């Protein structure tokens with residue numbers, strides 16, 4: 001079997017080992033077995049003076065098999081294999097191309113020389129999965145480039161290009177011509193030079209690269225960039241040890257540390273999200289052979305904040321897009337904002353001026369619906385007004401070509417009611433982008449009962465084109481993300497009425513890991529935006545006179561957030577400053593509403609904000625709004641700044657334990673009354689039955705299979 005995965009060819013004394021494990025040459029069990037066999041074959045031959053290790057397809061080994069993380073530790077196996085490569089008596093050259101990450105780079109470090117095609121990228125991104133390089137990377141890389149640069153690569157988790165790799169010194173040469181031929185020539189040259197091969201493991205680490213000062217700098221970085229996490233510190237410990245331990249002992253320490261890292265909640269959470277993000281496109285109830293419709297041209301209606309951002313997403317993906325608005329003025333304003341967004345990217349060196357020009361050429365403007373006739377997807381992003389949207393879709397229905405996907409970016413409106421304005425509800429879907437649409441990775445894809453399987457598939461594939469992470473939802477008020485936001489934000493606002501300062505609430509949330517405290521988020525989004533939503537949906541809300549009253553009080557005082565320089569905070573540029581005036585307004589409102597005052601510690605703030613958020617997740621799952629618990633986790637990690645290392649709200653609920661969450665909901669229910677603290681039926685069922693979310697999902701799948 002290994003023959004198919006690896007081929008060995010001889011080129012006048014140079015053996016070329018070419019691995020073929022599509023799609024991205026993951027170093028899985030099959031590859032390791034094949035490499036092991038190949039080494040046995042090589043050792044049996046006496047005509048080999050050098051070897052080249054390379055891969056077929058789009059990339060050199062892209063990394064280890066993340067799927068093995070949950071199983072027994074594999075490090076010993078990697079270690080033995082890589083040591084065996086390093087121990088070969090003649091030079092082995094790694095010939096790399098594509099994206100060489102993690103274990104892929106580590107195998108190259110165990111070779112005696114490394115060459116690469118132009119454009120190759122190299123990285124050790126393990127900390128993003130809560131682990132450290134575990135196949136020799138923490139011990140071999142410092143022997144080539146020193147402790148400081150290794151720490152830089154590992155803690156930044158960002159890939160480097162060939163120029164940096166050459167400069168750092170773990171890459172020996174860039175091969176401009178044919179990679180394999182260049183690598184063979186390089187190997188032959190090393191063999192001709194004679195002597196024993198240059199084994200990375202036998203090199204000494206430059207002690208100056210591991211000074212106390214350097215280590216202190218990275219410890220500081222680990223504390224700030226990886227707050228609440230241990231992995232970065234573990235990586236520092238392992239990499240630092242390379243300066244004092246011989247390779248064999250260093251590798252043993254690395255193995256121990258990586259296995260400890262894998263057992264942390266942080267790593268389990270990050271690996272959970274890694275797979276969750278790959279799972280979201282799987283929709284059990286649509287036939288496997290459902291084909292997506294091609295999307296070659298797009299149209300966006302409404303050239304405002306969202307419409308402009310969505311147009312940028314299409315242009316970035318090279319899909320021509322036309323923007324439609326009601327007046328030339330609105331259109332020009334929208335196009336100017338888009339140009340400004342690109343300009344700032346050019347200024348920050350993120351985009352060349354030519355690329356900007358090319359992308360701007362992808363974006364057209366029109367006032368005429370006839371111009372939408374050839375679009376394969378039409379996304380509406382006008383004001384949040386049901387009648388307006390219905391009128392617009394009736395108009396779209398007249399001009400859109402047969403088979404065009406019709407989408408609305410509504411945040412709160414009933415998509416069934418919008419679809420009913422057309423004669424083709426099967427083509428209608430919600431595409432809920434997040435602001436700024438060109439930056440935020442999340443796309444909630446909202447199906448109605450009428451949306452066809454083909455349209456769902458098209459939307460999920462379109463997300464990939466637009467480099468978004470899609471999550472499928474069903475229609476309900478707020479879909480997945482905003483619906484869960486309701487209780488979270490409600491409590492934050494209520495707590496400031498009870499006497500906590502906005503800073504206290506936001507600091508507790510940020511200290512715990514949220515990207516931004518919720519009150520600061522409101523200031524950023526605009527207090528008026530929230531107030532408008534609450535006003536137009538007042539009839540949906542429970543009879544609580546204090547409900548969202550912090551927002552209302554600030555709004556009435558003309559404090560609309562960052563755009564007016566004042567909201568929950570005062571702003572100097574983007575800097576938040578505590579503002580006694582805001583606090584006085586909140587106190588006055590609390591007094592008028594007779595809200596009892598109390599003292600809050602961080603634990604209470606976190607529980608009161610996060611328990612309702614997680615509880616609503618159980619409702620959403622129980623009602624079938626979300627397909628699976630992990631989809632909910634993806635929504636919050638990709639769209640709402642939930643700390644990835646806590647795995648998302650549903651994962652976190654299991655970290656604290658479902659019985660603890662249920663008890664917490666009941667405890668606050670006793671204190672504040674049941675109105676906002678009713679535990680979700682699914683939470684009660686699982687917590688009281690001693691079952692996990694995975695148990696429930698498994699049973700549900702079995703039930704639907706047997707039907």
Ligand SMILES: NC(=O)c1ccc[n+]([C@@H]2O[C@H](COP(=O)([O-])OP(=O)(O)OC[C@H]3O[C@@H](n4cnc5c(N)ncnc54)[C@H](O)[C@@H]3O)[C@@H](O)[C@H]2O)c1
Nearest residue numbers: 302303304305306307325326330381382383384410411435
């Ligand atoms: N802003 C956000 O954070 C956000 C996030 C997700 C979804 N949304 C939703 O996206 C939609 C748009 O929001 P926005 O923030 O971009 O609003 P916006 O006010 O910035 O832009 C709306 C645009 O629609 C145009 N418009 C109004 N009536 C029109 C018509 N009849 N025909 C064509 N164009 C018309 C306006 O001229 C304006 O350019 C809303 O449904 C909103 O709920 C907004």
